[in-house]
Amino acid sequence: MKKIDFILDKIFHYLTALSFGLVSVCVLAQIVARYIPSISAPWTDEMTRLFFMYTIMFGSPMAIKYSEYAVIDIITSRFKGKTASVINVLVYLITCILCVVGFRQSYTLFQTGFKLKSSSLQISMIYFYIVPVCIFGFTFIYSARKIIEEIITVIKGGK
Numbered sequence: 001m002k003k004i005d006f007i008l009d010k011i012f013h014y015l016t017a018l019s020f021g022l023v024s025v026c027v028l029a030q031i032v033a034r035y036i037p038s039i040s041a042p043w044t045d046e047m048t049r050l051f052f053m054y055t056i057m058f059g060s061p062m063a064i065k066y067s068e069y070a071v072i073d074i075i076t077s078r079f080k081g082k083t084a085s086v087i088n089v090l091v092y093l094i095t096c097i098l099c100v101v102g103f104r105q106s107y108t109l110f111q112t113g114f115k116l117k118s119s120s121l122q123i124s125m126i127y128f129y130i131v132p133v134c135i136f137g138f139t140f141i142y143s144a145r146k147i148i149e150e151i152i153t154v155i156k157g158g159k
Helices: 002-035 043-065 081-112 126-156
Strands: none
Touching: 002 043, 043 126, 081 126
16 A cells, blocks of 8 residues: 555655646647747636646645645644644545535536537647546545544544
């Protein structure tokens, strides 16, 4: 299991870095195209948006796994031990519920993407609309793992 976890980590890290690098390349192409009159690059806007969405899709599971997301912990930082674990489980449970709702809605959006094409690239919109489905799916999986880890920690008497 740890080997699979390690491989998934590497894949998500590399894909996140690659997507963010491609965002940078597309933005650079936009800047160059603005200042050189003979170059026209209408595709850069859509590609920047697409790669930015992929960056979020690949990075969000890692943010959940390593607790590297923005959090306001004014209340939760006051609790220790089992109380803090119960609060963490509730937070991840709410995240899982929101992911299920979001997954259902984004899957409906994904199904409409088969009929639509992007304006400048003329590619199927499923490449754009698959992103929310994956984000909600990956986030659900990693949140459920965090719930299991918290419960195991409480049972073993940790924290």
